[in-house]
Amino acid sequence: MAPDNGRDHWFEPIAEHLQEAYLRYTFAQNTDNEVEHIISSLNLKPGDRVLDVGCGPGRHSLELARRGINCLGVDISQRFVDLGNKAASEEGLGELVVFERGDARGLNFIDEFDGVISLCEGAFGLQGGPAASDIANLMGDQSVISGMAQALKSGGRLLLAAFSAYFQVAHGDADSNDFDLMTGVRHEVTEIKDPDGRKASVDLWTTCFTPREMWLMAQGAGLEPMTVRSVHSGEDWSTDTLDLDHAEFLLLAERR
DSSP: OOOOTTOOOTTHHHHHHHGGGGGGSGGGSOHHHHHHHHHHHHTOOTTOEEEEETOTTOHHHHHHHHTTOEEEEEESOHHHHHHHHHHHHHTTOTTTEEEEEOOGGGOOOOSOEEEEEEOTTSSTTOOSGGGOOSTTSOHHHHHHHHHHHHHEEEEEEEEEEEEEHHHHHHHOOTTTEEEOTTTOEEEEEEEEEOTTOOEEEEEEEEEEEOHHHHHHHHHHTTOEEEEEEEEBTTTBOOOOSOOSSSSEEEEEEEOO
16 A cells, blocks of 8 residues: 655645546546557556556546456545545446555555556656755656556566656747746646636646656666657557657656
């Protein structure tokens, strides 16, 4: 089980406001295709066990469970955890998927999972801004990927998404967000709506990465990186190269 360590995170009140409305956003609209990529990339089969770090309301874990794969979803938001467990219960998937509140910076699983995922900036990349503990802003995210790595069995694979620094530099809107060139953090003030359409103005801090940073961080966690490619959650996971026009990078690595 992942402890919450008594630490709050700036994302928690955002999740509390969004609730199930999170699933209405564009980035959450391509779950079936993304899960096909997860299964193929991680070489998963029914009966395998997957850890979903920063799982949100559990869209990937629930879809994996529908295909016979056991999942544990961990998220800092108790609201999202409750939504995931409610959906699992309603679908009769409670034997295959469970959601728990936990802090991705303090994972303590050892050699337990056949695959580990953290997608759509679920946890990795959200350790900047108020959550940052060092000026270079890598320590928090390094602890996330290190915890994910040690959760894998030997031969298990990790699939990790992060926002692209290349995309931010090429396409960032200076009028709507600030980009810190030292920490790689994009600070955005945006409007979100709850399930009843009530609006709230919130601050988002998203750390942007280069492929090289992700590669080196994976190696530092004891993983063997395999590929990094450009993707865009909710829209396009089909590319097999790097470019400036997709908002995210997707790292595939293996524990050997």
